[in-house]
Amino acid sequence: MDLDDLGQRICVLGPSNSGKSTLAAAIGRARSLPVIHLDQYRHLPGTQWFERPDTDFERMHNEAVNTEQWVIEGNYSRWLPGRLQRATGLVLLDASTVASIGRYLRRSLFEPERVGSLDGTRDRIRIEMVRFLLGPARKSRLRYRHAFDEFDRPKVLLPDRAALEEYYRRNGLTRHSG
16 A cells, blocks of 8 residues: 555554654655644653643644644554544554664664654653563554554555565655755
8 A cells, every 4th residue: 555545644653663753754745744743742842751631632632633634643542543533544663672672772872853852852761661662562562453453444554674664665755854
């Protein structure tokens, strides 16, 4: 399934540090769609990932979902059903735990201006995030796969790095705007 088949409201799911933000930005550039990074909605800028109150995040999330065009990346399973109901297409990155940890370490150490980061916040390696990647994030992969399997509109499964690279190539996507 090519990018053109996914419509004007594309949901990008996958484990933490799987490449969702970068892919969503590339899709947004290629299709001239606004890109929503849910981590930026969920967390307060300039903090070390302090969460907004649920009511504020839910309002921001729902306002974005109810627009006519978007690429939304992020998981937040509690709000996923409403997002999937409005989505015209779904992309699932199914990166392994090892790949996610490697990407987390690389981006924390070497990518201070990464796509999807919090304004005014420099990512740093935190043991809490490593624990999250080894525990809850691993279990969530099954939930994302189930949501993918149940989704009845155009969808793309990218099960590994090679599939992701091929998707970029086949759809003429670029990782950076420059």
